[in-house]
Amino acid sequence: TRTPVNVTVTGAAGQIGYALLFRIASGQLLGADVPVRLRLLEITPALKAAEGTAMELDDCAFPLLQGIDISDDPNVAFDGANVALLVGARPRTKGMERGDLLEANGGIFKPQGQAINGHAADDIKVLVVGNPANTNALIAQAAAPDVPAERFTAMTRLDHNRALTQLAKKTGSTVADIKRLTIWGNHSATQYPDIFHATVAGKNAAEVVNDEKWLADDFIPTVAKRGAAIIEARGASSAASAANAAIDHVHTWVNGTADGDWVSMGIPSDGSYGVPEGLISSFPVTTKDGKYEIVQGLDINEFSRARIDASVKELEEEREAVRSLGLI
Numbered sequence: 313t314r315t316p317v318n319v320t321v322t323g324a325a326g327q328i329g330y331a332l333l334f335r336i337a338s339g340q341l342l343g344a345d346v347p348v349r350l351r352l353l354e355i356t357p358a359l360k361a362a363e364g365t366a367m368e369l370d371d372c373a374f375p376l377l378q379g380i381d382i383s384d385d386p387n388v389a390f391d392g393a394n395v396a397l398l399v400g401a402r403p404r405t406k407g408m409e410r411g412d413l414l415e416a417n418g419g420i421f422k423p424q425g426q427a428i429n430g431h432a433a434d435d436i437k438v439l440v441v442g443n444p445a446n447t448n449a450l451i452a453q454a455a456a457p458d459v460p461a462e463r464f465t466a467m468t469r470l471d472h473n474r475a476l477t478q479l480a481k482k483t484g485s486t487v488a489d490i491k492r493l494t495i496w497g498n499h500s501a502t503q504y505p506d507i508f509h510a511t512v513a514g515k516n517a518a519e520v521v522n523d524e525k526w527l528a529d530d531f532i533p534t535v536a537k538r539g540a541a542i543i544e545a546r547g548a549s550s551a552a553s554a555a556n557a558a559i560d561h562v563h564t565w566v567n568g569t570a571d572g573d574w575v576s577m578g579i580p581s582d583g584s585y586g587v588p589e590g591l592i593s594s595f596p597v598t599t600k601d602g603k604y605e606i607v608q609g610l611d612i613n614e615f616s617r618a619r620i621d622a623s624v625k626e627l628e629e630e631r632e633a634v635r636s637l638g639l640i
C-alpha cells in the first residue's frame with residue numbers, strides 16, 4: 313500500500329473548506345489511487361466546527377482517507393505536509409483600508425509560511441486561495457526561505473474556469489472545445505482574461521468572437537466581477553466553485569496538462585512577459601511531473617499589453633505595501 317499524502321487545509325471549517333474536504337478525501341485532488349491524510353488548521357474558536365466536519369468525513373467512509381488531524385497550531389498542521397491549501401484568510405470588512413487588510417493577512421500568512429518552512433515535507437506544494445491570494449502567497453513565501461520559491465502559488469483557476477464558460481456560451485460551443493485560455497495578473501478586479509491565443513474547436517477564439525466591444529465591455533468585466541455577482545445572487549460567496557478550482561489547480565500541477573493545452577496559475581514571475589521577477593502573478597502554464605513552466609513566445613497585442621500592465625502594477629503596489637509593513 314502507498315504511504316498517504318499529507319494534505320493540510322487551513323480555514324477548514326469555512327465555506328470553501330466544507331466544499332473542498334470531501335472531494336480531497338474522495339480522491340479528486342490527487343488521483344483515485346492516492347491515499348490521503350487530512351490535516352486541518354483552524355483558529356481556536358472554530359475547532360469545534362472543524363471537528364463536526366471531520367465527523368462527517370468519517371461518516372463518508374472514504375476508502376482513501378487514512379486519517380484526519382485537527383489543530384489550531386500551524387506548526388502541527390503543516391508537519392509533514394506534502395500539499396497545503398491555504399484557504400483561511402481575513403476578509404475585507406466595511407471601511408477597512410488596503411493596508412489594514414494586508415497587515416491582518418500578514419498576521420496569518422507569515423506564521424503559516426514559517427511553519428511550512430520548519431515542518432512541511434521536502435516536496436511541499438502550496439496553493440493560496442485566501443484573498444488577497446497573490447500577495448498572501450508572497451508573504452508566506454518570504455517567510456519560508458528554505459522552500460523553493462516556485463512551490464508557492466496563488467489561485468486564478470476559478471477565473472480561468474469562469475472565462476472558459478463565458479467564452480463557450482458566447483461561441484455556442486462547450487468548455488471542452490476551448491483550449492489555451494489565459495488569466496494574467498492579479499486575482500482581483502484587474503485580472504485579464506485573454507482569448508487572443510485561445511482556440512474554439514481549433515479556430516482562434518478572438519477571430520471566432522470577432523467583437524472587441526464584447527471583449528472589453530462584457531467578457532472581461534463579467535469574469536472579473538463574477539465573485540460579486542455570485543454574492544449578489546446567492547447571498548453568500550462562491551464556495552463550491554472556488555473549491556472546485558482549488559482541486560483543479562492542484563490536480564493539474566501534480567498530474568500534468570493535456571497536450572496542446574495550458575492552464576492559468578498565479579506563480580512567481582521569472583520576468584517573462586515583462587512581469588517583474590518575484591511577483592506572484594497569473595500566467596499561462598503547462599505542467600508535467602509535478603512541475604510547471606510558463607508558456608513562452610506568445611505575441612502580446614496592444615489590447616492585452618495595457619491590461620496585463622495594469623494588473624501587474626496593482627501587484628507591484630501590493631508588494632510595496634507589504635514590504636513597507638515589514639511582511640516580506
Ligand code: NAI
Binds near residue numbers: 399400445
Ligand atoms: P469563510 O469565512 O467561510 O471561512 C474562512 C475560514 O478561515 C473560517 O473558518 C476561519 O475561522 C478560518 N481562518 C481564519 N483565520 C485563520 C487562520 N489564521 N488559520 C486557520 N484558519 C483561519 O470563507 P470562505 O468562503 O471559505 O473563503 C475563504 C477565502 O477564500 C476568503 O479569503 C475568500 O476571499 C477566498 N476566495 C478566493 C477565491 C480565489 O479565486 N482565489 C475564490 C473565492 C474565495
